[in-house]
Amino acid sequence: xxxxLLDEIASLFSGDVPPPVLAPRxxxxxxxxxxxxxxxxxxxxxxxxxxxxxxxxxxxxxTTGLRLTGVLDxxxxxxxxxxxxxVEALRPDAEGWFRADVRPGPVCVTVPSLGLTTGWFVA
Numbered sequence: 543x544x545x546x547l548l549d550e551i552a553s554l555f556s557g558d559v560p561p562p563v564l565a566p567r568x569x570x571x572x573x574x575x576x577x578x579x580x581x582x583x584x585x586x587x588x589x590x591x592x593x594x595x596x597x598x599x600x601x602x603x604x605t606t607g608l609r610l611t612g613v614l615d616x617x618x619x620x621x622x623x624x625x626x627x628x629v630e631a632l633r634p635d636a637e638g639w640f641r642a643d644v645r646p647g648p649v650c651v652t653v654p655s656l657g658l659t660t661g662w663f664v665a
Contacts (some may be wrong), residue, residue: 569624571652571659588663592616593656601665607645608665614638614653622652 574590574597588599595615602609610623614634623630623642632640644665652659 567626569650569652569659571654571657573661574653574658588660590660592653592658593619597621597651597653597660599651599660601644604643607643610642610644610649610651610665612640612651614640619653619655622654624650624652 574592577589577591577596579589586600586602590597590599592614593616597612597614599610599612602611612621612634614621615638617634617636617638620631620633621640623632623644625644626648630642632642634640646665648662649665650660650662
């Protein structure tokens with residue numbers, strides 16, 4: 543037996559369609575393996591195995607959205623910071639650091655020369 547009150551409430555929301563959302567597309571690259579080790583305290587870092595080393599990523603507030611900061615153990619490769627509607631190619635500095643301003647929403651970081659991606663995560 544259906545509840546008439548629930549039917550009435552449902553009818554109030556039936557015409558309320560959410561706006562379309564930009565959906566991330568597959569990168570065609572292999573996912574990186576996340577580093578599985580305990581973290582003490584709060585952490586805003588993501589850590590992945592990349593080749594023979596690791597990649598550390600951190601998101602922080604910036605004046606125009608978010609700042610993604612990363613460091614790679616392998617300094618000889620370039621990275622791409624992707625969103626559903628943009629790709630930014632970056633070359634880490636001599637110490638392996640790279641930075642990109644990103645908008646809140648889906649983001650992934652790829653290392654095309656190694657065929658690896660972090661997979662999509664929400665910034």
